[in-house]
Amino acid sequence: MTDLRPGVRLEALMPDPITPQLTADWNRPQAWKLNSYEDSGGYATLREALAREPGSIVQAIEDSGLRGRGGAGFPTGRKWDLLDPDRSKPRYLVVNADESEPGACKDMPLMMASPHKLVEGIALTCYGIGAHHAFIYVRGEVLHVIRRLRQAVADAYAAGYLGRNILGSGFDLEVIVHAGAGAHICGEETALLESLEGYRGQPRLRPPFPAASGIYQSPTLINNVETIASVPMIIRNGPEWFRSVGTDRSPGMGIFSVSGHVAHPGQLEVPLGTTLRQLLDLVGGIRTGHQLKFWTPGGSSSPIFTADHLDLPLDYDSVIQAGSMLGTRSIQVFDETTSVVRAVLRWSEFYRHESCGKCTPCREGTWWIVQILQRLEAGQGQPGDVDKLLDLCDNIAGKAFCGFGDGAIGCVTSGIRYFREEFDAGMHTPARELLPYAASTRHASAPAALTT
Structure with missing residues (x-):
């Protein structure tokens, strides 16, 4: 794994060499003084x-x-x-x-x-x-x-x-x-x-x-x-x-948070335009014996990406053109053991709870999204549930009082776009049978190379 101590340059993996700036003193004793x-x-x-x-x-x-x-x-x-x-x-x-x-x-x-x-x-x-x-x-x-x-x-x-x-x-x-x-x-x-x-x-x-x-x-x-x-x-x-670092339209460096099914989760300061493949190299790759399934480029409010987006430059414009947003650069990584339905449900439960209730699309829409996702996760989905989810999202998108509504539905629409078969399976098979949850929480200690 590449040495990430402050002052170490990352010529080997980064599109532009960079000495850490924002994080330069993170390992200095009592740096906050x-x-x-x-x-x-x-x-x-x-x-x-x-x-x-x-x-x-x-x-x-x-x-x-x-x-x-x-x-x-x-x-x-x-x-x-x-x-x-x-x-x-x-x-x-x-x-x-x-x-x-x-x-x-x-x-x-x-x-x-x-x-x-x-x-x-x-x-x-x-x-x-x-x-x-x-x-x-x-x-x-x-x-x-x-x-x-x-x-x-x-x-x-x-x-x-x-x-x-x-x-x-x-x-x-x-x-x-x-x-x-x-x-x-x-x-x-x-x-x-x-x-x-x-x-x-x-x-x-x-x-x-x-x-x-x-x-x-x-x-x-x-x-x-x-x-x-x-x-x-x-x-x-x-x-x-x-x-001198970053891209023409997204210059400079930024702090990326990498969490989930990786060997060494944490924060990395790298130039904008760095790819997920490069970031995974820096954190030791996906946990041993597993493969990348999906990930968020900007936290749970950003539409998810898949392994097909490993080499997408992580700058504002490239991510938007690919159908998501860079957001807070909160990269959550999930391997093949993870149920997309379950992950989307957990995120949706968060947004239902955090809706301020001021406008109807968020207040009502997030509640109904959670009800349908709960049925699908339990394998008790009803005919038309997946299309109903998309219809609900369409009635929230661009119609909420603020941007909260758009953020709440990104994981739902993108989850269905890339993994509709898992949502359709919710008509008859519980998510925990399709993808046993014990496997998704068992972590390996040794770093692994990325596999796709």
Whole structure:
């Protein structure tokens, strides 16, 4: 297996050589401490940037081609430019740290190991866009992450990197770490704003968009943790450096979470455009004696792929063209022992539970999807059930109040597209007989080469 320690270059397998940046200090003792971050050059970029024109920060991010690392992949610089130019109201930055997608696990370890990367990114971003208040909205269940962030913010205040007159520049910035209430829907940016203001976490009608009327009805920029944490390295090294890895339309590197039936699950920082085959090589391959069956490129809300997509470049545009989305780059890998019906049912149960109930397509549609999938898993399907599932999905797609509905049906429609025979078998054979569940949970200890 390739050595993945920070500082080791991955020329052998990656389309572009890369030295880890976001994850460079993950194995350093007490990397989360302020003095450790400063020893590796932390906050030097902020000190230098405060002597520059704020507009140059925004221009550098736009020139870098950085795309949002939270799911949609919207160009970050363009999003910053969309903020209402009217300065009669204050501007705000909100960092979306509500990582609750099944399979997603990149932002939490980033905040645990390198919280000051995020804090410095917040300071640089706020200076660039002219915001003097920032919020980090963290999923409430991850108390350990919340405590670490709050300590990092407190240390940054004490060192003069936050607060009034930062480093003598005259720039003021207040940062608040906010614990969410534990609802997946609060990952949707307008539901997050509702929750942050103290209301029930449900999405808002748009327009107006947050860039014009966000928190407290003021212009608000909402970005993912990894997006903001990427700002310091771009400002430090320059847009051309960032564009030297990745693809033309999806430049840079990103953290991929690989879980499931692989030898060594974990997080990998690689250039966008890396393929699943290359990622599997890095994690030791599929577990011994088994073959890849299906996988998610962007968590459970992204339509699944099969072994036929092993060499698909994992960048935003290529994945969309292939019928899915890169999303949070949460790659869940399943081998031939896994029932697609059972996996889709478990994901659908999650979405039924997490639906906020504001709109009928989600509230009712996710409930009915689960009822039908439960019958099919039990081998008690009724004639027309599979087509009824597709019809339900069609009545949710593009018709829900927010993007939650589209995310909830991706696994269903793609599961049927690639493995309809398993759903049809649910008319007469329980999934546990077709694919015994004991085999899907028995893990081998030794790494294995990928087989297809």
